[in-house]
Every structure is written in C-alpha cells, then in structure tokens.
Amino acid sequence: RLLQSGLIPSDKLTYKFKNEIHANEIVLLAYYIAAINIEAVYHGITEESEYTPFEGICLTDTFEMYEKDDLVSEVLVDNSERRKRQKALDIRVIIGNPPYSSGQESANDNNQNVKYPMLDKRIAETYAASTTATNKNALYDSYIRAIRWASDRIGEQGVIGFVTNGGYIDSNSADGLRKCLAEEFSSLYFFHLRGNQRTSGEKSRQEGGKIFGSGSRAPIVIAILVKNPAATQSGQIYFHDIGDYLTREEKLEKISDFGSIDGIEKTHGWQKITPDAYNDWLNQRDDSFYDFIEIGNKKDKDSKSLFSNYSRGLETNRDAWCYNYSKEELSQNIDKTLRFYNSEVDRFRKSLTDISVDNFIDFDAKKISWNRGLKSDLVKGKKYHFDKEKIRVCLYRPFSKSWVYMDSGINAYLNQIPKIFPTKDADDLVICLTLSGTKGFSVLITDVIPDLHLIGDAQCFPLYLYCDGNSGESKKDAISDFGLDYFNDFYATNIISKEDIFYYVYVVLISFTLCHCRC
Secondary structure (H helix, E strand, O other), X not given: OOOOOOOOOHHHHXXXXXXXXXXXXXXXXXXXXXXXXXXXXXXXXXXXXXXXXXXXXXXXXXXXHHXXXXXXXXXXXXXXXXXXXXXXXXXXXXXXXXXXXXXXXXHHHOOOOOOOHHHHHHXXXXXXXXXXXXXXXXXXXXXXXXXXXXXXXXXXXXXXXXXXXXXXXXXXXXXXXXXXXXXXXXXXXXXXXXXOOOOOHHHXXXXXXXXXXXXXXXXXXXXXXXXXXXXXXXXEEEEEEOOOOOOHHHHHHHHHHHOOHHHHHHOOOOEEEOOOOOOOOOOOOOHHXXXXXXXXXXXXXXXXXXXXXXXXXXXXXXXXXXXXXXXXXXXXXXXXXXXXXXXHHHHHHHOOXXXXXXXXXXXXXXXXXXXXXXXXXXXXXXXXOOOHHHEEEEEEEOOEEEEEEOOOOOOOEOOOHHHXXXXXXXXXXXXXXXXXXXXXXXXXXXXXXXXXXXXXXXXXXXXXXXXXXXXXXXXXXXXXXXXXHHHHHHOOOOOOOHHHHHHHHHHHHHXXXXXXXXX
C-alpha cells in the first residue's frame, strides 16, 4: 500500500525499495505471500525488466528479535543477516495492525502468550507504573506491547501509525498508558472507528458495523503518534469520532474520503483534548463525585467507607462445569470432572519424567477445564472429592437462578463470598452493581450467591458479614460504624440504623439507573 500510495517519488522508489522499506512476519506462509505481494506491486509500478527480490522482509517475531540473538542463524543465514541489518538501522516510521490478545481464552488451549522480559519490563516501568488500576494484565495485550516497542524503537524522533483495538482510549486500566503517551509524543491523532460489539441493545447499534467484519468485536482506532523534538509542546491530542449508527461500508467510505489527517482537518473534524488530572481523555469525571462518602475502598486502608467489606461475585472460570439448572446433572458433572482430575494426579505421581505439567496433562475440554490453580494443585498431589453440601443456589444472570458447585478447589476465586453466604441457609442480602464500560451502570439486589458476570463485573455490597465463614455464626452488620455516624450526624438524629442505610443506598442507586434509562 505504501508503494501504491504515490507518497514516494518515482525517482526515489527503487532506492527506497532496496534500502529503506522493511517488513516483518512471524508466520512462514504469510511471510512468503507478503514478499511476493510487495515484489509484484513494485514491478507493476516500475516495469523493471529484471526481477528484483524484496530484501527488506524478515521472518521473525518483531518483539523477540530485540530480546535475544537469532536461534536459527545457521539455518536461515540470509534471514539472519536481514535481521541484524534491520536492528542496526535508525528507523523513524513504523506502521502496522498489531494483533489484539491479552491472554488465552482458556487454560485448556495451552497457548499462553509469549513472554518478552525486556519489553514487559518497559511496560512495567511506564504504563503499569503510572496506572491506578489494580489489575494490570490488560497492559500486556499484544497491541499495547506494540505501542511500547514502537515508541522505544523510533527513539526521540519519528512517527507511528497503528490500527488497533481502541479500548485504551477510555478504559480505566489504560490511564497510565494515556499518561505516558501524552508525555512521550508531541502530537497524537486518534480516529475512532467504533464497532464495539461487546456492547448490547441501543449502545451496540450506535457502535455500528465492525471494521474487520466478523474478525473483531473490539472498537477500532487509527492512531498517528508523532515525536517531534522541535515541537514547543508535547501531548497535543486530537480526536475524531466517526459517528453513530454507521455500517461497515459507510465507515470505510468515510475513511477513504478523508484520506489523511489533513482531510479531517479540512472539515474542522479534530476535537482538541486536554487530559484531566486522572488522565481521562473522554468522558472526563466530575470532581464533585469525591465530595461524597465512599461505598467501599480496598486500596486505601485508612479510608472511611460506608461498607466495611464487599466482594466481587463468584468466579468459577469453568461455568460449563460448575453451573447447571439441574441439580442432578450438576452433581454428575462435578463428580465426573473431579474423578478425572484425581486420575491425572495419580498418573502424574507415577510419571518418572521431568516433563512440565502443560506437556503432561490431558487438555480434553469434555473431561475438565484447567486453570493455573488446578494445575498447581495437581503438581502438589492435592485431590478433590465431590461434596453434595457444596451445591448452592445462585443468581447466575438477572432473574435467572441456577445451581452452583461452590468450592475453592474447582472455582477460580471465591472472593469474599464465604463471608457473605457461608452456608446454604445463611440469611443475607447483597446489592450488586457494575460500572462496566460496555454494559453501562446496573444495580440488582439478591438474597443468594451472585455470579461475577451477573450484571457485568458485579461488585457486591452485603447487608451482613459472617465472621466465622464455615459455621455461619457471629453475624454482624456490613455497614461500618463510621457510615452509621456519618448519616446520623448529617441528619442530626440517632434513630437511623445500619439496615436503614443499606436500603437507602439501594434506593439511591436504583433511582440513578431509572433516571439513566429515561435519559
């Protein structure tokens, strides 16, 4: 596309083709197809009589070539020389469409992301160090690795042009990334193409068509990032939103009509963005929010919060096994998978080899769903046995109760649920709420165990807490003494109870959702 664009003058095309244009590809077949395509386009433009191969393409993992030496240099001698030549160059322009992958879908895939110690260390030192998010896993997504690598590769001067997942534009976990981008680049242009199909209902229709068709459910953004050492200001951020309710074809037509940054400029389409103190670019928060008492806070131990504890919903990470509308079928499923797991423990114990657990166990998804914890337990020789007392009633989705097998061994994370619903007869209520970026703000109250994805990523605020999680004894109010004093002081009374406050919170949150729906 670069050769076809006309950006390179015809009298310089041959030199550029032979010396200053480079490409990397990690898949062998794609490598050959890319090389042939590039060569065919070049010869179609220049009409040279003698066929000239493209020497600028390398069969390589772009990230890994900066981590360690070429391990197949003796086998692919020419390719190794190309790698060395490329690494030594002062590259100033990097363009691409990096893959989007923050991790494998399931441990049964046995296909975890490749580790890049040096690159990941750079992310830890920059994007991760600057974020306020607790879970930083998303910052090691392949496309964010590509942004970090490219920013370092062009040094103090250059241009990056990427078509990527657009989640980092407004996600909570990417606040540190946004901070660093504004510090590292002089000018930043973001053309948001929408297409987030992890949304639903009217929001999904607003997002419009997916740019890559069925190949992606993520929002897509074209980012042009410029480092200009002569610039008098850094972090000049410009944003253009393609608009609501557009089909894929309408979006592609718009992109073609604009053609460039200048094309959007001519329509006065760039919105200048000034980040707030929290590194928000879009949907900047209202500071008056911080004038109110916090519902809960686990990051700051000295904070004064309304609830003394709260929990994420139950995370099984193997819903197909741990949930069922039939109690009998659930029992059979759990008994079956635990028997298989125990047989794998026995087989591993008897093995006399030093083979890793990932290369040993059976990944048949019809027999078990593996995760890191269960693999670790297998190595330790820990066994699990079916216990019918661990079958509980849960709220799997809104107004959809189900049976669940709740056990620390076969569930990924119980979180604080044992302190809220320690036994099947425990009396409690929880206010479940989510601030999911894709599902909007939702609230639901339940008297049974809530699933993590009940209404998004559910955070659950209980009426009671049980100090002795196993027996269900020693029940106490989850509303803190500070919270009780806060309300009684504000209303100059002493008749408000902690239970009153619990229901008050629920009503306020529900009223907000009703107002939001009307809007």
